[in-house]
Amino acid sequence: MPRSSKSTSKSSSSKSSTSKLNSQAPQAAAVTGIDTSSTPKGAPVQPAVVDTLSPVVVSNELRKKELFDLVVERSGMKKKDVKPVVEAMLAVLGDALAEQREMNLQPLGKMKVQRGKELADGRALVLKLRQKSAKLNATPDTPESNPSILPAAE
Numbered sequence: 001m002p003r004s005s006k007s008t009s010k011s012s013s014s015k016s017s018t019s020k021l022n023s024q025a026p027q028a029a030a031v032t033g034i035d036t037s038s039t040p041k042g043a044p045v046q047p048a049v050v051d052t053l054s055p056v057v058v059s060n061e062l063r064k065k066e067l068f069d070l071v072v073e074r075s076g077m078k079k080k081d082v083k084p085v086v087e088a089m090l091a092v093l094g095d096a097l098a099e100q101r102e103m104n105l106q107p108l109g110k111m112k113v114q115r116g117k118e119l120a121d122g123r124a125l126v127l128k129l130r131q132k133s134a135k136l137n138a139t140p141d142t143p144e145s146n147p148s149i150l151p152a153a154e
Contacts, residue, residue, distance in 0.1 A: 064090075097125060106132070 064086075071082050096103055100113040109131035117124045 097127075098123070100125075 068079060068083055068086060071077075071086055072079050075082065093103075097113065100116065102113075103111045105111065109129050111130075112128045114126045114128050116126070
């Protein structure tokens with residue numbers, strides 16, 4: 001069967017109209033004649049050879065090793081005494097989070113599990129942590145540092 005001439009004329013007319021559009025596209029004029037005499041010139045930079053590479057910290061993540069060191073520094077105890085206590089504390093916190101328990105652990109703050117999602121390799125939890133700004137980075141109150149909390153004399 002012969003094809004109608006209308007379909008071939010449409011396709012040929014559409015091709016010719018696109019080629020006309022492409023040829024009529026506006027062209028930007030080349031910029032010439034800019035006066036750069038008043039533009040400040042920079043000093044030429046000499047390349048330098050780097051002898052040592054310094055590591056770049058990508059994350060501000062607190063790892064267990066650093067946590068042990070910070071607890072040793074703050075408590076004044078030996079690392080061999082601190083490590084099992086911190087390990088046990090992390091295990092207890094992990095168990096409480098798994099049970100989705102609300103925790104009030106000052107000066108850390110009040111922690112609540114907002115929502116959780118079971119994954120193939122574990123669980124993802126979204127937590128809400130509220131901290132009191134006055135107690136952040138404060139030293140714990142002891143009778144030596146704060147005489148107002150001394151027990152009353154009877």
